[in-house]
Amino acid sequence: MSANTTFPSLLKKCATERPNEVAMQEKRYGIWQPITWHAYQERVTDFAHGLAELGVDRGHVVAVLGDNRPEWLIAELAVQSIGAAVVGIYPTSINEEIAHIVETANIRVVIAEDQEQVDKLMRLKVSLPNIETVIYYDPHGLEKYDEPYLREFIDVEASGREWAAANPGWLEKRLHMAHADDLAVICTTSGTTSRPKLGQLSHRNLLSMAEHLAQVDPITAKDRYVSFLPFAWIGEQMLAVACGMSYGLTISFPESAATQRSDLREIGPDLMFSPPRIWESMLSEVQVRIDEAGWLKRKVFGWGYDIGDKAAHRKVTGQSLGLLTRLRFAVANQVALRPVRDQLGLARIKRGYTGGAPLGPDVFRFFHAIGVNLKQIYGQTEICGIAVLHRDDAIDFNTVGVPIPGTELRFTNSGEIQLRSSSVFGGYLNNEAATAGAIDSEGWLHTGDAGYLDDKGQLIVIDRVQDVLRSSDGTQFSSAFLENKLKFSPYVEEAVVFGGPSDNAGNSGELTTLITLDLATVGSWAEHEHLSYTTYTDLASKPEVHDLLAEEFDRANGDLPESIRIRRFALLHKQFDPDDDEITRTRKVRRSVINERYADIINALNRGDEAVDVTSVITYQDGTSVKRDLTLRIFDLTNYVPPMGLSRRPVWSGRR
Numbered sequence: 004m005s006a007n008t009t010f011p012s013l014l015k016k017c018a019t020e021r022p023n024e025v026a027m028q029e030k031r032y033g034i035w036q037p038i039t040w041h042a043y044q045e046r047v048t049d050f051a052h053g054l055a056e057l058g059v060d061r062g063h064v065v066a067v068l069g070d071n072r073p074e075w076l077i078a079e080l081a082v083q084s085i086g087a088a089v090v091g092i093y094p095t096s097i098n099e100e101i102a103h104i105v106e107t108a109n110i111r112v113v114i115a116e117d118q119e120q121v122d123k124l125m126r127l128k129v130s131l132p133n134i135e136t137v138i139y140y141d142p143h144g145l146e147k148y149d150e151p152y153l154r155e156f157i158d159v160e161a162s163g164r165e166w167a168a169a170n171p172g173w174l175e176k177r178l179h180m181a182h183a184d185d186l187a188v189i190c191t192t193s194g195t196t197s198r199p200k201l202g203q204l205s206h207r208n209l210l211s212m213a214e215h216l217a218q219v220d221p222i223t224a225k226d227r228y229v230s231f232l233p234f235a236w237i238g239e240q241m242l243a244v245a246c247g248m249s250y251g252l253t254i255s256f257p258e259s260a261a262t263q264r265s266d267l268r269e270i271g272p273d274l275m276f277s278p279p280r281i282w283e284s285m286l287s288e289v290q291v292r293i294d295e296a297g298w299l300k301r302k303v304f305g306w307g308y309d310i311g312d313k314a315a316h317r318k319v320t321g322q323s324l325g326l327l328t329r330l331r332f333a334v335a336n337q338v339a340l341r342p343v344r345d346q347l348g349l350a351r352i353k354r355g356y357t358g359g360a361p362l363g364p365d366v367f368r369f370f371h372a373i374g375v376n377l378k379q380i381y382g383q384t385e386i387c388g389i390a391v392l393h394r395d396d397a398i399d400f401n402t403v404g405v406p407i408p409g410t411e412l413r414f415t416n417s418g419e420i421q422l423r424s425s426s427v428f429g430g431y432l433n434n435e436a437a438t439a440g441a442i443d444s445e446g447w448l449h450t451g452d453a454g455y456l457d458d459k460g461q462l463i464v465i466d467r468v469q470d471v472l473r474s475s476d477g478t479q480f481s482s483a484f485l486e487n488k489l490k491f492s493p494y495v496e497e498a499v500v501f502g503g504p505s506d507n508a509g510n511s512g513e514l515t516t517l518i519t520l521d522l523a524t525v526g527s528w529a530e531h532e533h534l535s536y537t538t539y540t541d542l543a544s545k546p547e548v549h550d551l552l553a554e555e556f557d558r559a560n561g562d563l564p565e566s567i568r569i570r571r572f573a574l575l576h577k578q579f580d581p582d583d584d585e586i587t588r589t590r591k592v593r594r595s596v597i598n599e600r601y602a603d604i605i606n607a608l609n610r611g612d613e614a615v616d617v618t619s620v621i622t623y624q625d626g627t628s629v630k631r632d633l634t635l636r637i638f639d640l641t642n643y644v645p646p647m648g649l650s651r652r653p654v655w656s657g658r659r
Contacts, residue, residue, distance in 0.1 A: 005183070006182060006183050006184075007181060007182065007183065008183050008206065008207075008210060009083060009181045009182075009183060009185065009187070009206040010079075010080055010083050010187060010206060010209075010210075010244070010248050011047070011080055011083050011084040011178060011181065012178070012181065013210075013248040013249060014040075014043065014044055014047060014080055014248060015044060015178075017040045017248075017251050018040040018041050018043065018044035021040050021224070021251065022039060022040055022041035023039050023040075023041065024039060024040055024224075024251075024253075025037040025038070025039060025040075025253050026038055026039060026040040026042075026043040026251075026253065026254070027043060027073045027076065027253070027254045027255075027256070028253065028254075028255050028256070029072060029073050029255075029256040029258075030255075030256065030257060030258040030262070030266055031258060032258075033258070035255070038073055040251075043077070043080075046077050046160060047077055047080045047081045047084060048081075048084070048163075048167070048174065049160040049161075049163040049164050049167070050077055050078060050081040050156075050159060050160050050163055051081035051082075051084040051085055051163065051174055052163030052164065052166045052167040052170075052173070052174060053081075053159035053160055053161075053162050053163030053166065054081060054082065054085060054087075054112065054159070054163070055085060055163070055166060055170075055173060055174070056162055056163065056166040057112055057135075057136050057154075057159075058111070058112075058135075059082070059085055059087055059111075059112055060085060060086070060087065061085065061086030061087060061177065061180065062086065062087065062186075063085075063087040063088075063111070063112075064087060064088050064089070064090055064108040064109065064110060064189060064432075065078070065082045065087055065088075065089055065090075065110070065111075065112045065113070065114065066089070066090050066091075066092055066104065066105060066108065066110045066112075066113045066114070067079065067089055067090075067091050067092065067113075067114045067115075067234070067235075068091075068092040068094065068096070068101065068113060068114070068115045068116065068120045068123075068124070069094050069114070069115055069116025069117065069120050069140070069141075070094050070116055070233075070260075071230045071231060071232075071233070071234060071239070071256050072116065072140060072141075072256055073256065074114075074116075074140035074156055075114075075234050076234075076243075076244070076254070078114045078138075078140075078156075079188075079234070079244070083181075083185075083187055083206075084174060084177065084178060084181075085174070085177050086177050086180060086181060086185060088185075088186040088187055088188060088189055088203075089187075089188055089189070090104060090108050090110070090188075090189035090190075090191075090201065090235075091188075091190065091191075091233065091234045091235030091236075091240075092104055092235055093191075093233050093235045093236075093588040094116065094120065094233065095581060095582075095588055096123075096588065097123075097582055098123065098126065098127055100199075100588075101123060101124070101127060102127055102130065102131060103198055103199070104191065104199075104201065105127070105131050105133070105134065106131065106133075107201055107432060107433055107434075108189060108201060108432055108433075109133060110133065110134060111133055111134065111135045111136070112134075112135065112136045112137075112138065113134055113136070113137050113138070114137075114138045114139075114140070114156070115137055115138070115139045115140075116139065116140060116141055117139065117140075117141035117143065117144070117145075118139075118141075118143065118144035118145050120139070121137060121139050121145060121148070121153065124137050125137075125150065128152075134152070135152060136152050136154060137152055137153050137154070138153075138154045138155070138156055138159055139153065139154075139155060139156065140155075140156035142155055181206075182206075183205065183206045183207040183210070184205050184206070184207050185205060185206055186203050186204070186205055186429070187204060187205055187206045187208075187209060188204045188209065188240055188244075189201045189202065189203055189204070189432055190202050190204060190235070190236070190237045190240060190384045191235065191384070192383075192384050192385070193359070193384070193587050193589055193591050199587075200431040200432075200434055200437055201431055201432040201433075201434070202237075202384045202385050202428045202430075202431060202432075203428055203429040203430055203431070203432055204240075204384075204387060204428050204429070205429060207425060208387050208425070208426045208427070208428060208429070209240065209241070209244070209245040209387050209426070210245060210248075210249060211409065211424070211425040211426050212241065212245060212386075212387035212388070212389060212426040213241075213245040213246045213249040213250075214249065215407045215408045215409045215410070215424075215426070216246065216389060216392070216407060217246070217249070217250065218407070218408045219392055219394065219407055219408070220354055220392075220395075222246055222249075222250040222252070222274070223250060224250060224251035224252065224253075225273075226250070226252055226253075226272075226273040226274055226353070227252070227253055227255065227270055227271065227272045227273050227274075227351075228242060228243060228247065228252045228253070228254055228255065228272050228273070228274050228275075229254075229255045229256075229257065229266065229267050229270050229272045229275070229348075230243045230254050230255065230256055231256075231257050231260075231263050231267070232276075232277060232278075232281075233588070235588075236359075236588075236589060237383075237384045237387065237388040238276050238277075238278065238358065238359060238388055239276075240387075240388070241276065241387060241388040241389060242274060242276045242356075245387070246274075252274075255270045255272075264347075264348060267347075267348030268345065268346070268347075268348040268350075270348075271348065271349075271350050271351035271352075272348070272351070272352065273351060273352065273353045273354075274352075274353065274354060274355075274356075275349070275352060275355040275356070276355070276356040276357070276358070276380075277355070277356075277357060278357065278358065278359040278360060278589055278590065279357055279359070279360050279361070279362040279363075279366070279487070280590045281357075282355075282357055282362060282366055282370065282377070283362075283363075283366055283490060285347050286366050286369055286370075286491075286493070287493040287521055287523070287524050288347070289343060289346075289347070289369075290493040290524070291493060291523075291524050291527050291528075292346075294528075294531075295527070295531070303338060303339050304339045304343070306335070306339065307335035307336075307338055307339025307340050308339065308340070308372055308373070310328075310331050310332055310335040311332065311335055311336070311339075311340050311371075311372040311373055311374060312368070312371075312372040313328070314328055314331075314332040315368075315371035315372050315374075318371075318396070319371060319396070319397070319398035319399070320396075320397075321396040321397060336374060340372075340373045340374050341374070343373050344373055344374060344375065349375050352375055352376070353376065354376045354377075354378060354395075355370070355375055355376065355377045355378070356377075356378050356379075356380050356392075357377060357378070357379055357380070358379065358380040358381065358382060358388065358389065359589055359591070360483070360589075360591055361464065361481075361483050361484065361487055362379060362487065363484075363487030363488055363490060363491050364400035364401055364487075364488075365488065365491040366487070366490075366491055367379065367400040368400050371398070376395065378392060378393040378398065378404070379392075379393055379398075379402070379403045379404065380392050380393075380403065380404070381403035381404070381462060381464055383448075383450060384428070385427065385428045385441060385442075385448055385450075386410075386422055386424065386426050386427050386428065386448055387426040387428070389407065389426075390406060390407065390410045390412075390422045390424065390426070391403050391404050391405060391406050391407065391410070391412070391462050392404045392405070392406075392407050397459070397461070399457070399459070399461055401463060402457060402461035402462060402463050403461070403462050403463070403464055404461055404462065405460060405461055405462065406422075406462075409424050409425060409426075410422060410423070410424040410426075411423040411424065412462070413447070414454070414455065417453070417468065418453040418454065418455060418465070418468070418471075419449065419450065419451065419452065419453060419468055420450045420452045420453070420454045420462070420464070421447045421448060421449055421450065422447070422448045422450060423445070423446050423447045423448065427442065427446060427448045428442075428448075430442065451467055451468055451469075452464055452465075452466070452467055452468065453465045453466060453467070453468045453471050465479065465480075465481045465484075466481035466482060466483050466484075470482060470483075470594065472502045474514075474564075474566035474567045475512070475513075475566050476566045478564070478566060478567070480567050482499075482500040482501075482502070485498075485500045485514070485516075485563075485567065485569065486498040486499065486500050486516075488559050488562075488563070489516065489518065489555075489556065489559055489569070491559070492552075492555040492556075492559070493521060493524045494520060494521055494524055494525050494528065494551060494552060494555060495518055495519075495520070495521060495552070495555070496518075496519045496520055496521040496522070496578060496579075497518065497519045497578075497579050497586070497592065498516050498517070498518045498519075499516060499517045499518075499592055499594065499597050500514055500515070500516045500569070501514070501515050501516065501517070501605055501608065501609070502514055503515065503609045504609060512609065513570040513571070513609075514567060514568065514569050514570060515569065515570060515571045515572065515573075515605075515608035515609065516569050516571075516572045516573075516608075517572070517573050517575055517597070517601060517604060517605065517608070518552070518572055518573070518574055518575065519574075519575050519577070519578045519579055520539065520542065520543055520548070520574065520578070522539055522542070522578070525542060525548060525551075526542065528551065529542060529545075529547075529548070532547065534547055534548075539576075539577065539578060540576045540577065540619070540633070543574050543575070543576055544576070544633075544636075546636075548574070549574060549636060549638050550646070552572065552574065552638070553572075553638055553640060553643055553645075554645050554646070556569055556572060556640055557640060557643055557645050560640065568640075569640060570639070570640055570641055571608050571611065571637055571638060571639050571640060571641075572608075572637075572638050572640070573604050573607070573608055573615070573635050573636070573637050573638070574635065574636070574638075575601070575604075575635070576617065576619055576633050576635060577619065579592065579597075583596075584596050585597060585600070603615060603617065604617065604635065607637060608637060611637075611639065612637055613636070613637055613639075614634050614635060614636050614637060615634070615635050615637060616632065616633070616634050616635075617632075617633050617634075617635055618630055618631070618632055618633070619631045619632075619633055
């Protein structure tokens with residue numbers, strides 16, 4: 004990579020070499036609307052000139068607030084063409100989160116998707132006077148808005164063409180001044196322990212990451228990619244933007260959130276990167292479908308899954324399949340496994356990635372058994388999302404692989420993982436104290452995660468350093484490992500494991516957990532069982548649901564050492580909500596918030612109470628709220644005996 008290589012220079016290269024090939028396509032009204040590389044560059048050029056007319060220049064930061072659309076990437080490349088940087092804001096963000104980013108980055112221009120996002124900004128405009136212009140790219144519902152600071156995206160493009168005619172050569176000078184070390188993207192951190200920080204990533208950071216990833220897993224211009232996760236997330240910047248621009252991927256945008264699954268099936272991507280929640284939801288969907296299928300389909304899938312599971316085990320450990328196994332797998336693939344992959348939109352997938360949080364080994368194993376080459380990655384926003392990765396013939400469901408080329412790895416005496424590479428970020432925007440704590444003078448990134456290498460040299464991430472627990476016999480373990488094991492159940496959406504009061508040696512007491520239901524799967528089960536309910540709270544209070552979960556937890560406990568088994572659980576009366584700060588926008592649990600907000604429930608779990616009284620505040624759409632007093636049952640698993648009869652778990656979920 005040369006010193007002048009940037010995202011805009013790569014766009015120019017693609018537009019020159021492949022002008023008529025499709026760069027992006029968006030589904031609108033059921034039809035895929037293509038944009039060629041030439042048209043892509045023209046729109047970027049026009050919008051860049053339009054931003055210049057609005058006063059955007061080198062060193063500025065422009066925010067984008069909205070769902071994934073071609074305009075998001077056009078805006079990002081246009082901003083970078085000027086020499087400015089873009090910061091993404093999650094479309095589900097609420098007022099305080101938006102204000103934090105706008106104020107920290109000193110934002111003057113915000114590009115918003117639609118009326119919903121524009122309304123948020125209008126409410127904030129009084130308290131955020133620095134915002135001078137709001138540009139929207141979906142005009143529906145905004146026709147009668149006459150605020151002078153509002154501009155439509157296509158109008159900015161049109162005025163950009165006029166401004167370019169009056170200022171010839173202006174953009175070319177900015178492009179000539181561009182350098183690989185220029186700030187390109189600002190990504191927010193997950194914010195599990197505090198307010199999200201704004202990580203500064205240069206063109207060099209992101210493009211070197213893409214180069215190193217492709218040395219392990221080659222990427223070509225023929226590969227298809229469906230973009231449906233927020234561009235504010237480092238994962239989407241990593242693959243859709245950095246890898247997309249480096250290797251000329253065609254990026255497809257679904258029509259809406261409601262059509263994502265069908266659009267994913269229609270495109271059949273070659274690459275996919277999603278956080279664990281996406282893979283877990285796919286697994287839950289399959290589990291529900293198999294549960295509801297006839298006995299013949301269940302038997303056929305169980306047979307095919309067993310063959311796929313054995314074949315996958317040999318593949319990921321670098322062993323040869325052998326002729327007989329190849330033949331059996333070929334039949335099982337056609338009859339039982341490929342139809343499932345097709346339903347999930349993964350029929351053509353060459354490799355899938357998961358990261359951002361640990362993925363449970365059972366979930367990992369399932370996807371390999373049905374023929375999906377799923378890999379765990381490890382990284383952070385501060386190192387462009389990826390530093391460690393599984394290799395095709397060395398996938399271990401309990402590890403995250405080995406460092407990618409160009410990445411160094413070491414551990415401190417306390418077991419903290421530290422990383423160094425050309426992808427390590429340039430620090431947190433306007434936060435020197437946090438930057439000093441994240442990067443040392445030698446360029447090592449302090450991840451804050453604890454881990455170690457196994458006997459094969461693969462990295463095992465335990466947990467955040469401050470969250471590593473010790474069981475009653477002194478064994479170190481990760482609450483995240485147990486939580487993922489519990490979430491393998493299709494009925495559990497979130498689980499937060501707690502260690503009881505520690506003894507004098509620092510060993511945790513009995514382990515308990517607070518869980519929330521997966522409303523879709525438990526609702527489907529309740530319908531099958533003819534169990535009526537009205538709301539989530541009503542469903543969560545049913546004794547039959549507690550019995551269902553107890554059976555699931557007993558099964559999970561069966562694979563665990565005695566010292567780290569779950570002893571008690573409480574089913575929360577509500578789901579965790581990012582608007583309540585209980586989880587992040589990428590659905591990571593904020594433990595500090597949970598510990599404080601549900602302290603009474605946690606204390607009752609630790610004491611072994613039979614129930615705990617809580618007060619729930621329900622806020623309606625009109626802004627009114629009402630308090631309700633509830634009693635949550637605490638289920639003790641210590642002497643639990645599963646009921647006789649057939650298990651509710653599908654036949655294919657047994658252990659190898």
